[in-house]
Amino acid sequence: MRLCHISDTHFGSGSHFNRQVFVDSMLGITKEHFDVVIHTGDVTDDGRLEHFREAKKHFDELGLPLVVIPGNHDARSGGIAIFEEYLGPANGVKVIGDALIIHINSATPDNDDGRVGMVKFNLIKEALSSYPHLPIKIVAIHHHVIPIPKAGRERNILSNAGDLLDLFLRNDVDLVLSGHRHYPNVYKVESTVLVNAGTLSGRKTRYGDVNSYNLVEIEEEQVIVETRRIDGSREQKRYPRRCQSFFHDFGRRELRLVHMSNTMITEGRVFLKKAFDSAVNTINSLDADLAIHCGGIVYEGIPEDYNLAKRKMAKIKVPVLYTPAGRDTNYLGFHLFTQSFGPVTQQFANEWVHVQGLASFQYDTTIGIIGETERNTFFSKMRSVASAFRVMFLHHNITPVPHARERGLLEDSGDLLRRAVDEGIDLVLTGTSSHPNAMQVENTVIVNANSLSCIYQRSLFGNSFNLIDIYEHCLVVSEINSLWGARRIVGMWGRAQRES
Amino acid sequence: MSNSVPNIYDIDMPVRAFVTKRLIGIDSKKSVQDAAKLMVQFDISSLVAMEGEKVVGFLTDADIKRKVVAQGLPTSTTVDQVMESHLITIDIGTRVRDVLGVMSEKNIKHLLVEDRGVITGIVTFRDLIDIERHKLETYISRE
Numbered sequence: 001m002r003l004c005h006i007s008d009t010h011f012g013s014g015s016h017f018n019r020q021v022f023v024d025s026m027l028g029i030t031k032e033h034f035d036v037v038i039h040t041g042d043v044t045d046d047g048r049l050e051h052f053r054e055a056k057k058h059f060d061e062l063g064l065p066l067v068v069i070p071g072n073h074d075a076r077s078g079g080i081a082i083f084e085e086y087l088g089p090a091n092g093v094k095v096i097g098d099a100l101i102i103h104i105n106s107a108t109p110d111n112d113d114g115r116v117g118m119v120k121f122n123l124i125k126e127a128l129s130s131y132p133h134l135p136i137k138i139v140a141i142h143h144h145v146i147p148i149p150k151a152g153r154e155r156n157i158l159s160n161a162g163d164l165l166d167l168f169l170r171n172d173v174d175l176v177l178s179g180h181r182h183y184p185n186v187y188k189v190e191s192t193v194l195v196n197a198g199t200l201s202g203r204k205t206r207y208g209d210v211n212s213y214n215l216v217e218i219e220e221e222q223v224i225v226e227t228r229r230i231d232g233s234r235e236q237k238r239y240p241r242r243c244q245s246f247f248h249d250f251g252r253r254e255l256r257l258v259h260m261s262n263t264m265i266t267e268g269r270v271f272l273k274k275a276f277d278s279a280v281n282t283i284n285s286l287d288a289d290l291a292i293h294c295g296g297i298v299y300e301g302i303p304e305d306y307n308l309a310k311r312k313m314a315k316i317k318v319p320v321l322y323t324p325a326g327r328d329t330n331y332l333g334f335h336l337f338t339q340s341f342g343p344v345t346q347q348f349a350n351e352w353v354h355v356q357g358l359a360s361f362q363y364d365t366t367i368g369i370i371g372e373t374e375r376n377t378f379f380s381k382m383r384s385v386a387s388a389f390r391v392m393f394l395h396h397n398i399t400p401v402p403h404a405r406e407r408g409l410l411e412d413s414g415d416l417l418r419r420a421v422d423e424g425i426d427l428v429l430t431g432t433s434s435h436p437n438a439m440q441v442e443n444t445v446i447v448n449a450n451s452l453s454c455i456y457q458r459s460l461f462g463n464s465f466n467l468i469d470i471y472e473h474c475l476v477v478s479e480i481n482s483l484w485g486a487r488r489i490v491g492m493w494g495r496a497q498r499e500s
Numbered sequence: 501m502s503n504s505v506p507n508i509y510d511i512d513m514p515v516r517a518f519v520t521k522r523l524i525g526i527d528s529k530k531s532v533q534d535a536a537k538l539m540v541q542f543d544i545s546s547l548v549a550m551e552g553e554k555v556v557g558f559l560t561d562a563d564i565k566r567k568v569v570a571q572g573l574p575t576s577t578t579v580d581q582v583m584e585s586h587l588i589t590i591d592i593g594t595r596v597r598d599v600l601g602v603m604s605e606k607n608i609k610h611l612l613v614e615d616r617g618v619i620t621g622i623v624t625f626r627d628l629i630d631i632e633r634h635k636l637e638t639y640i641s642r643e
């Protein structure tokens with residue numbers, strides 16, 4: 001299967017549409033063989049009839065099967081109806097060759113944010129189960145489901161990105177194609193490759209980039225993504241389609257980490273004392289090397305809560321590293337945190353591992369931010385310990401969490417994720433939205449923790465914390481129920497062998 | 501069998517979403533004591549028996565109880581002496597209804613699952629009747 005992925009053509013009469021680049025790119029595309037061309041939205045700049053008509057004329061000239069979805073710009077001026085009249089249904093399923101292509105309209109009228117409602121969510125689910133024997137599964141959706149870099153402060157993302165990503169991963173979708181950000185980006189998450197296209201012919205490129213499109217080849221055992229820029233440069237990534245399934249050679253256990261968040265210690269019903277006390281007993285019996293608390297230590301940043309938290313946390317007989325959530329720093333919280341638990345960025349290092357905290361909190365808000373300067377400082381520090389197994393931890397999640405509304409809580413999550421992955425950070429620990437979740441993005445394993453002892457939590461397994469065992473050859477993440485100590489494996493990944 | 505399962509979920513779904521795709525294995529020449537230790541270590545009740553990278557059997561804690569302890573066999577008994585080695589493989593696209601049918605017909609509670617010709621996981625009877633697995637998705641965007 002060889003497909004051409006174009007996006008964000010932005011047909012229009014204003015200066016946003018670059019006609020010359022469009023014509024040149026289309027000429028390049030027609031010279032090659034493709035099984036299908038997939039356009040991931042923003043066909044037009046403002047959803048107007050004459051521009052849909054013009055786009056259709058050009059697409060027809062391609063003479064190739066075309067799958068096209070609307071973007072937020074097509075939804076302007078009531079454009080979805082016109083879109084459907086000229087370019088076909090905005091949502092649907094197509095079988096081309098041995099590939100199932102599900103295309104979904106995530107645009108909302110006169111709003112740049114994306115949404116996939118219940119009916120469409122079910123459409124995807126049903127489509128995935130209706131063609132169980134097709135070996136290739138592709139989803140096209142304008143808005144990205146995982147944060148992408150160079151997005152500036154725009155952190156709007158699909159509100160149910162966590163559930164969508166979970167659905168894609170559990171059904172082994174091979175390829176998810178998106179646009180919107182006008183910046184090409186590729187990630188492999190578990191066995192799914194998520195590709196963002198740049199803009200084909202819009203003038204609003206980002207960070208000095210030029211117009212581009214992607215070529216994707218899905219072979220029996222690998223997926224090849226090539227970004228082709230109008231300046232002639234090509235960037236290629238290759239990914240195996242399968243993940244390791246069986247783990248029998250663990251090797252030595254190098255490190256055992258306890259990973260927790262949202263203990264929400266306070267007097268009152270929000271804090272589940274029994275869950276906390278049982279969890280502490282379990283933790284003390286696990287022979288862990290280190291515990292990491294990803295924030296949400298107290299319910300409020302007030303002396304009463306901090307006094308209790310200090311007494312309660314002291315029961316853990318393993319060294320604990322902390323990073324505050326916004327909540328921990330409210331009111332007098334910032335002072336109380338440093339007084340009770342130490343600096344806002346903490347670290348642990350031995351000859352084998354380097355664990356480094358990253359402060360993402362802001363006062364009086366659940367929204368987090370790192371900022372470019374912080375990020376650069378952080379990663380230059382991580383570079384200086386590049387031979388160690390490198391763990392970073394912060395409060396805010398950087399990949400979407402299922403069962404939670406993805407509010408894009410960390411303003412620069414796209415840049416942080418890209419950087420962590422590119423720098424080869426081995427493990428990222430976070431603790432927002434109170435749902436346990438683990439996935440591997442490229443070679444970086446990203447784990448979110450559930451609430452350990454707060455009545456507000458989202459796991460069907462109940463309040464829990466994570467146990468992360470790092471062996472010579474693999475990494476095992478389990479969730480341990482706070483109250484009962486029952487253990488459930490959340491994920492396992494082989495470790496890339498590094499040359500020493 | 502499939503008809504006697506309460507119709508609480510969609511049994512026409514492909515089994516794919518219920519397959520455990522990450523499994524812990526043990527060299528089939530190792531002892532059942534090693535196997536038991538591994539089960540305790542990870543708090544699990546079954547292991548995949550392997551010869552190199554090849555899956556050759558399946559071992560549950562019930563096998564150890566029934567075929568080793570109750571028979572008075574030593575803990576040095578090897579995994580391949582007591583493991584279930586008659587494994588049936590199904591395709592990952594098989595519908596839950598048909599998977600339950602195979603389990604009932606052959607009287608087995610676990611099946612190997614292959615995806616495009618390669619064994620990539622296991623599905624157990626418990627996975628299929630675990631209602632929570634069917635409830636996993638929510639629809640936050642309903643608002």
Ligand SMILES: [Fe+2]
Pocket residue numbers: 008010041042071073180181182202
């Ligand atoms: Fe766009």
Ligand SMILES: [Fe+2]
Pocket residue numbers: 042071072073142179180181
């Ligand atoms: Fe857009």
